[in-house]
Amino acid sequence: MTTALLPTGFRDRLPPFADAAARLEQAVLGTAYAHGYERADPALAEFEAGLAGRLKAARAQDAVRFVDPVSQATLAIRPDMTAQIGRIAATRMAHHPRPVRLSYAGPVLKLRASQLSPNREMRQIGCELIGLDTVAAAREIVEVVVAALTAAGVADVSIDFTLPDLIDVLASGPFPVDAVRIDALRDRLDAKDAGGVAAIAPAYLPLIAAAGPFFEAHDRLCAFDAGGALTSRLEALWQIADGLKGRVALTLDPTERHGFEYQSWLGFSIFAGGLRGEIGRGGTYTILHEDGAEEAAVGFSLYADAIVAAGLADTDRRRLFVPLGTDPAVTARMRGEGWVTVAALEAGDTPAAQLCTHVLADGEARAL
Numbered sequence: 001m002t003t004a005l006l007p008t009g010f011r012d013r014l015p016p017f018a019d020a021a022a023r024l025e026q027a028v029l030g031t032a033y034a035h036g037y038e039r040a041d042p043a044l045a046e047f048e049a050g051l052a053g054r055l056k057a058a059r060a061q062d063a064v065r066f067v068d069p070v071s072q073a074t075l076a077i078r079p080d081m082t083a084q085i086g087r088i089a090a091t092r093m094a095h096h097p098r099p100v101r102l103s104y105a106g107p108v109l110k111l112r113a114s115q116l117s118p119n120r121e122m123r124q125i126g127c128e129l130i131g132l133d134t135v136a137a138a139r140e141i142v143e144v145v146v147a148a149l150t151a152a153g154v155a156d157v158s159i160d161f162t163l164p165d166l167i168d169v170l171a172s173g174p175f176p177v178d179a180v181r182i183d184a185l186r187d188r189l190d191a192k193d194a195g196g197v198a199a200i201a202p203a204y205l206p207l208i209a210a211a212g213p214f215f216e217a218h219d220r221l222c223a224f225d226a227g228g229a230l231t232s233r234l235e236a237l238w239q240i241a242d243g244l245k246g247r248v249a250l251t252l253d254p255t256e257r258h259g260f261e262y263q264s265w266l267g268f269s270i271f272a273g274g275l276r277g278e279i280g281r282g283g284t285y286t287i288l289h290e291d292g293a294e295e296a297a298v299g300f301s302l303y304a305d306a307i308v309a310a311g312l313a314d315t316d317r318r319r320l321f322v323p324l325g326t327d328p329a330v331t332a333r334m335r336g337e338g339w340v341t342v343a344a345l346e347a348g349d350t351p352a353a354q355l356c357t358h359v360l361a362d363g364e365a366r367a368l
């Protein structure tokens, strides 16, 4: 075995991609900051028990665990920073007035690669608004993510809304389903398998057709409205989407549940550049406090690697080659004008070897 290779699911990021990811992160966090979201930087690993039980409805986490030789406790490397932000808001920042607005960026590690992404280690950048999961709060969160992607130069953004707790609401209300068959029903709805759904609970069939461009799909879902059980959700969803109308493409897939493990009434996937894979996700969720109290929240996470790998981040180089013997004051002036200067340190050095696009000659930048 060679130690030059990395384990499955891990990779190094090299120039210019690592720079592109850093610029993207800066643009997103800058936009978040300008909207009142201050940065929190949670620990890379923490007590497994504290991480796993923090968000209501979260199943056993998909986390890499290990026994810490120092504390003798089982620790988990974070697979998702949202639960950590929830912990911070519920403990050290519990006394802060609500809502609390926090942003974050850092690596997360999954135990297994998913079908959609072979990577186990990813960089997450996000915002969480803790204390509210109202329409106003959700509108702000989707507004921030759209503004952040615009600031980062990511074009053709589209948002696919979903209702993560839809089946639970219907099953515990108008359309009861046997507890043992509910997972199978979710599965068949996820697969858009009409035959399978019909065999379990035909009342759910219209949900398959209620997916597509947002406003049409919303109309179909309203027509389906199950004795008022969904009225408030549908009204809220409409208001959130209405705020984005005309600026980003909007779709609705009410039974989509991939990646929405702990989200409550609202979930959304973020796409860009006409690509199939999602670049981020978000939604409403519930934080559990130490005393059992529950607190509503809403947020989003973007995946920098997915954005860079899809070619949606700016990876162009613009570098100015500075020949040997150039007056350092001139080079400093060029940097002051925004140039990236690369100084020759030896006589034989060339602009090509230094990946330069321009060369400094007679105090001016000349394109190569």
Ligand SMILES: N[C@@H](Cc1c[nH]c[nH+]1)C(=O)O
Pocket (backbone or CB within 6 Å): 080, 081, 082, 126, 127, 128, 259, 263, 281, 282, 283, 284, 285, 298, 299, 300, 301
């Ligand atoms: N952290 C979630 C998205 C999210 C943030 N806040 C609420 N949901 C994810 O990466 O899937």
